[in-house]
Amino acid sequence: MEIRILNSEFIFRMTRVRIALATVFFAGLIAMVCRFVFGLSAVTNLNDQYPWGLWISLDVIGGVALGAGAFATAAIVYIFGQDQFHSLARPAVLTGFLGYLMVIFSLLLDLGQPWDIWHPVVMWQPHSAMFEVAWCVMLYTIVLFLELLPSISEKFGWQMPTRLVKSMYIPLVIAGIILSTLHQSSLGTLLLILPDKLHALWYTPLLPLMFFVSSIILGLAVVVFEAILVGRSMKIDEIPMLSRFTKGIPAVVLAYVILKLADLINRGELSQVFTNSMESGLFITEMLVIIIPAYLLLFKSIRSNEAGLLTTSIALIIGILFNRLNASSLGLAHYFNKVYVPSLTEILITLGLISLEVLIYIFVIENFPVVEEHSNGTDINNHSSLV
C-alpha cells in the first residue's frame, strides 16, 4: 500500500512493520494528550524523590547520545578526510537531527511549564549545567538543520540554500563538533551535583569525559545500524565499507574501558565492582554488553557479515543507553532505597516518540536525496522497503 501525500510526489509505502509503528505512535499520542489534559501525576510515576523519570533518563540523556553519530561521522569524513565513508555522513546527520527533535519533544512533555521552554535564551544562569544543556540543544539543532538543508533543497531544486551551506560547510562541521563535545559532556556535568546520591560506580568528577567518549561509541554504532538497514532497502552492498568503518570501534571502547578502570582505581572504588550488590550487577552487565561486541568486532569474519555487524551494533547501542539509565536513575536507588519504575503511560509515550522518529526517518530517506546514488547505478526510487 502506498500513501501519496496531498497529490504530491511524496510517497509513503505502508508495510506491516510501519503499520505497527504507526499504531504505537497513535497510542503514544493519546497518552501525550492525557499528559497535558490531566497533568504529570496522572500519567507518570514521578515524585519528589525521583523528579526525573524515564523521559529524562532515556529520551533526553540517552537521546542526545544517540545523536552523536552525526558529529562523530562528520569528524571522520570531513576533518580527517576519510572520504570513503562519505555516504554515511548525510544519513548520520539526519539521525542526529531527528534525535534532537525527539529530545526537544520529550522535554516539552516533561517540563512543568513547557510554554516557558525559551526562558534560558533570555534568562541567563551560566553556572547551571542545565543552562549549558539548553543552549547546546538549541544551537546544535540549528547546526544539524543547516547540515541537512542541502538534502532538502536539492529535492526541490533550490540552488541558493545548497550553495550557501556548501560554502560554509567546514566551519559548520567544526562548530557542530565543538557543540557536541560540550553537549555530550554537559549531560555528565548535569549529574556532578549528585555526589551523595549517585553510586560511586558512576559518580566521578570525570563523568563529563566518560559521557563524551561513550557517546562516540553509541553514535558510531547507530550509524552502522542504520546503514545496514538503508543498504538492505536500497539494495546497496555497504558491508565492505562498514567493515572498514567498524575497525575503529574496538579502539574507542578500549579507551573507554581503560578510562573507567583507571578512574575506579584512582578513586579507590574498584572493589565496588565485585560486591554482591545490585549496583555491581548493573555495572558489570553494562560493561560486558559493550566489551563483548567490541571484542567480536576485532574479527574480520564478524565485521564482514551483515548479521555480525547488526548484532554487535545493537549490543553497543543497548550497552551505552543502559549506562545512561544507570548513571541517571538506577544509580540513585541505593540512596533512596527505592528503584524508579516508570508508569505504562510513560513507557508508551517513549515508544510512541521512537516510532514517530523511525517513521519520519524512513519517509525522509525514501523521498529526499539523503542516501547518495552509487556509481553502480542504483535507482533511488526503485528500492525495496526500509523496514
Add this chain to the structure above:
Amino acid sequence: MKWGDFMNRREFLKLGGSSIAILTVGGKSLPAMASEPLDLPNVNDNNTEQYAVLTDVTKCVECKMCQMACQSYYGLNGGQNVEDLSPEAWTFIRTVEVDVNGKQEKRNVRNQCFHCLEPACASACPVGALYKEESGPVVYEGWKCIGCRYCMTACPFGIPRYEWDSKAPLVTKCIMCFQRLKNGQQPVCTAACPSGATTFGKRSQLVELAQKRLKDNPTKYIQHIYGLHEAGGTSFLYISDVPFKDIGFREDVTKRALPDYTWDTMSKIPAIVVASGLSLVGAYSWTKFKTRVEGERGEDNGNKDTE
C-alpha cells in the same frame, strides 16, 4: 483566636519591646535569650552577615506553632497532622521515636529548607528562578521557572516539593520569609515559637550560641552542629541530644559546597572550546595538505606514465 490574629498581636507586642538588646556577642545574656524569640538584631548596623535560624531539638514541645504560623501566613492548607513537606506545608514538626539508653522517647524535629550558604538548587536552576538573598533566604521566583526540576534532583536535603497534580506546576519550599526580613521582621515560624526551640539571628551569633550550649552541657548534647559544615554550611542550624541519623537527618551529606562540583567542569568550558576548535582546524588543515601533496604526487606519476 485565629492564627493570623495571633501573629499580628505578637508582632505588635514585640515592636514595643524591641529596644532591648537581646543578642550580645560573647554574651553573658545568651542563656536568658534562648527562651525568648528574637527580634531582628539591629538592622541598621553595618553587619551584612547573613541571618540564620537555630533549632534546638531538645527544646521543642510539639506545639506546632511554627508549622501553623507558616501555613496561616502563606495561606497553605497542610493542617496540623502533616507527615511530610508538601506544597501545602513548607515546614512541619516530625515526631520520631528514638532509643535513649534503651528507653523509647519522643523527639520533635522541625523540617524545612536549610537555606544553604551556597545552594545547589540555585546553581542548578538554568533560568535563575532560585537565588540566595544577601540576607540569607534562598528564594524562588515562579514566573521564571520552566519546570525542569533540576533543583529537586540537586538538593542534598531533598527539600523542594513539586505541585505534581497541577497543570502549571511550580516548585514549593520555605523562603525564610524574605519579604518580612526586608521589613525588619523575623520569619513567622521563629516569631511563633514559644519555647525557644527555633530562634532567629545572625548566623555567627547563632553558631556561638549553639557552641556554648554544646560546651555547657557536654553530656546532654551530641557534639555536632548540623548545618555548620553540611553542604558547605547552611542558614538553618540544628543541635540535638540524640544522634542526627535517628531523627531523620542524613549524615552522609558532603561538606563541600555543591555548586563547586559542577563549577569544576563548567569553568573549563572556554578552554575546551578554544582547544577543540584549534585542534579541529589543525586536523582539517593537515588533511587538506596531505590530500594536496598526494594529489600532486599522483599527477606527477600520471604525467610520467603518459610520457
